[in-house]
Amino acid sequence: MNGAFAPDSRALTPAVGKALEVGIVVMFVGVMTTALYGGVVPDYRNAVGDEVADRTTVAAAERVENAVPPPARNARVVHRVDLPASIRGSGYRIAVTGRTLVLEHPSPEIEARTRLALPARVDDVSGGWESGEDAVVVVTGDEDELSVRLTDRRTVEGDG
Amino acid sequence: MSPNSRGQANLASLAIALVALVSATTLGLVVADGALANADREPLERRAAVAAADRVVTAPGTTVRPNVLDREAMQTVGGGALDDLAPPVEGRAVRLRLDDETLFERGDPIGGTTVQRIVLVAESTTRTRTVTVEDGGSHTLPRRTTHVELVFATDSTVETVRLNGRVVLHDPDGLRGRFSVRASRYETATLAFEGGSGDVEIVSYPLQTRKATLRVTVDD
Secondary structure (H helix, E strand, C coil): CCHHHCHHHHHHHHHHHHHHHHHHHHHHHHHHHHHHHHHHHHHHHHHHHHHHHHHHHHHHHHHHHHHCCCCCCCEEEEEECCCCCCECCECCEEEEECCEEEEECCCCCCEEEEECCCCCCEEEEEEEEECCCCEEEEEEECCCCEEEEEEEHHHHHHHC | CCHHHHHHHHHHHHHHHHHHHHHHHHHHHHHHHHHHHHCCCCHHHHHHHHHHHHHHHHCCCCEEECCEEEHHHHHCCCHHHHHHHCHHHCCCEEEEEECCEEEEEECCCCCCEEEEEEEEEEEECCEEEEEEECCCCEEECCCCEEEEEEEECCCCCCCEEEECCEEEEECCCCCCEEEEEECCCCCCCEEEEECCCEEEEEEEEEEEEEEEEEEEEEEC
């Protein structure tokens, strides 16, 4: 050992050592943080978000299907639907296109869709839900024609 | 470690500490991965199976009444019909079994999700019996039926037929030929004959039901 670590400059040893340690630890923390928050954590959040979206859509579709009453002359059914307040930390929308429930999420990685299995008596399915609102499904009609509407509790109460 | 390098002895322990930290983090990620994989329950596949089973046991096209399957309609249930009944099944491998009999199979569902429903299977049968009736005679059908057909011989002099006390056929000149009479599914039918005698062929259509297990398997 020569130069900086020559016997004359031996007093520098603790300072250099500490500097090295600090440098290595800072680098390590930096690399770990980048690896975790740059790749692993968002991947997990997307994967879990996608899973939750699937389940939310399936649960919502089952609630809609169960809300359809047996044939009756004058039917009006209001069922509450439990939706998670947010998926992957942000709000989402469940819309109905044709006979398919589609979950729309700001993150492109997360989406879910499922087709509704409804009796032929159901004539029309419309509406949609925003996360965070008091979601209900309203079924109205008679024995030949039913209409299913996804809406929120406040609108239903406004209808009287 | 040579005496010369003992000034940086701390670095060795730091390296070991970092290796330990990396291992702990990796282990954590592996555990998290496993938890995520275990939590994947294929909700869409399960939903398709449940929807198909529910629709098959309730739809008017395949049942006599809810939970009572129509044997004949089940024989012809095909892929298109099943997709129409339960749209979530569309594009998935599916198998529909009634007890040991495979009614319909598309693709090759290995494993997947199976949903079972205990149902009744109704089969319409035809029972024909010929009885000789006299004035005031009656005949009770052993099984319930939705309608009865009566065929009177040409020499019959029966004027009135009552079904559970209600007059359903009446001809003062004597009934002859074939008549169809509606009966109730909810009570046993007793036919009473008045006004004369003759040979009558009674055709009834009792519904025979048996218990069965409907299994729907769906695989993505």
